[in-house]
Amino acid sequence: MSDARRERMKPLRPSRVMDTSITQTGGNSDDKVAFKHRYGGTGDGGPQRHLAGSGADVSQDDCGRAGQVAGRDDAVSGTSGLPAGDGRRAGEQVGTAQQDDDLHERKDAGQLTPESAGARDARTLADARRALAVRLLEGGSESAALDARLLMEGVVGERDPDLFAKLDYEAEARLEAFAARRLAGEPVWRILGEREFWGLPFRLAAATLEPRPDTETLVDAAIAHLAGRRQEPLSVLDLGTGTGCLLIAVLSEFPNATGLGVDLSPEACETARGNAAMNGMADRALFRQGSWTDGLERHFDLILSNPPYIRTGDIEGLDVSVRDHDPRLALDGGDDGLGPYREFAKTLPAVLAHGGVVVLEIGAGQEEDVIALMRAGGFDWRGSRRDLGGHPRALIFTMN
Numbered sequence: 001m002s003d004a005r006r007e008r009m010k011p012l013r014p015s016r017v018m019d020t021s022i023t024q025t026g027g028n029s030d031d032k033v034a035f036k037h038r039y040g041g042t043g044d045g046g047p048q049r050h051l052a053g054s055g056a057d058v059s060q061d062d063c064g065r066a067g068q069v070a071g072r073d074d075a076v077s078g079t080s081g082l083p084a085g086d087g088r089r090a091g092e093q094v095g096t097a098q099q100d101d102d103l104h105e106r107k108d109a110g111q112l113t114p115e116s117a118g119a120r121d122a123r124t125l126a127d128a129r130r131a132l133a134v135r136l137l138e139g140g141s142e143s144a145a146l147d148a149r150l151l152m153e154g155v156v157g158e159r160d161p162d163l164f165a166k167l168d169y170e171a172e173a174r175l176e177a178f179a180a181r182r183l184a185g186e187p188v189w190r191i192l193g194e195r196e197f198w199g200l201p202f203r204l205a206a207a208t209l210e211p212r213p214d215t216e217t218l219v220d221a222a223i224a225h226l227a228g229r230r231q232e233p234l235s236v237l238d239l240g241t242g243t244g245c246l247l248i249a250v251l252s253e254f255p256n257a258t259g260l261g262v263d264l265s266p267e268a269c270e271t272a273r274g275n276a277a278m279n280g281m282a283d284r285a286l287f288r289q290g291s292w293t294d295g296l297e298r299h300f301d302l303i304l305s306n307p308p309y310i311r312t313g314d315i316e317g318l319d320v321s322v323r324d325h326d327p328r329l330a331l332d333g334g335d336d337g338l339g340p341y342r343e344f345a346k347t348l349p350a351v352l353a354h355g356g357v358v359v360l361e362i363g364a365g366q367e368e369d370v371i372a373l374m375r376a377g378g379f380d381w382r383g384s385r386r387d388l389g390g391h392p393r394a395l396i397f398t399m400n
């Protein structure tokens with residue numbers, strides 16, 4: 001995508017597309033240990049004490065770091081997010097917080113009408129956003145200011161809105177509904193119903209995983225591996241397509257390619273179809289309900305998948321924002337989390353075109369196991385691409 005286009009389609013949060021290089025990472029690396037440690041999740045098992053972060057940077061498998069990473073952008077932890085010029089910490093906005101409490105917790109809150117709301121001075125976006133950040137912070141969010149900014153943008157329907165504008169009654173009501181959902185632990189992107197991936201917008205459904213920035217590593221890997229074939233009419237297969245984000249992102253980079261997305265969930269297929277249309281890719285992307293490669297008789301030049309790879313027993317220990325809001329089908333990789341890769345090792349040889357490439361996302365600590373499984377299926381491992389956290393994320397395989 002051109003810089004201009006990417007700029008125009010600027011996501012709610014800047015994309016974390018990165019420039020990593022393909023590395024051969026066969027052995028045990030320190031970061032794998034760190035990755036595993038962070039992934040931990042299962043250790044303390046119980047419900048999270050805090051709201052998770054916005055989920056903006058969370059991976060399917062290392063959800064524990066959501067708040068931590070999102071917090072980097074969080075005004076409360078010292079950077080921006082609150083209106084410019086406001087040097088105080090969000091937690092010190094006592095007056096505003098009090099006004100906010102008055103607004104949201106007064107006994108007659110249920111009877112607010114447009115008339116009564118109009119009778120008091122409408123709040124500015126800045127005041128409402130600051131008050132929301134305080135509420136979310138007090139509710140335990142580790143990314144309160146960022147959450148408040150994104151939710152406010154969702155309420156008014158634009159990025160970087162005029163913070164001096166006043167919120168009307170309907171907007172206040174929408175904001176309150178969003179706040180209640182966030183305080184109940186729902187991730188920001190689920191509330192907004194849309195998340196950006198590769199600079200493109202994707203609608204979410206209950207049956208779809210939220211696209212994660214780390215999954216963009218697969219798009220990078222595909223582009224790097226197929227650099228000399230960008231203009232060819234390649235055929236692309238995306239297994240477990242969910243929102244369709246991987247397929248649609250790749251098609252946006254290969255202008256003459258066409259693709260098929262497969263998902264077990266009919267709702268996911270429907271959502272992916274809508275996303276293809278929304279991104280101008282409807283004529284190049286087909287989606288069909290099905291199980292992996294069952295019934296496919298064609299060959300594909302590029303096969304992508306971000307399969308479910310969490311061990312069944314680890315799901316209960318995941319962060320609530322993932323466990324309770326991402327679909328189980330999109331997470332559960334079976335007893336050892338490797339079920340889908342076992343399937344791929346057996347079935348992908350039959351659908352990979354000569355000279356084609358397979359790019360698979362993996363979870364924490366799965367690199368060696370997945371390489372071994374795919375090698376046993378006759379594939380050559382061509383390298384691993386690391387995500388922004390430095391962890392092997394996309395594994396590349398070919399077959400001769």
Ligand code: GLN
Binds near residue numbers: 208246305306308329
């Ligand atoms: N391919 C989709 C994504 O990466 C869905 C993946 C999944 O459901 N496991 O977001």
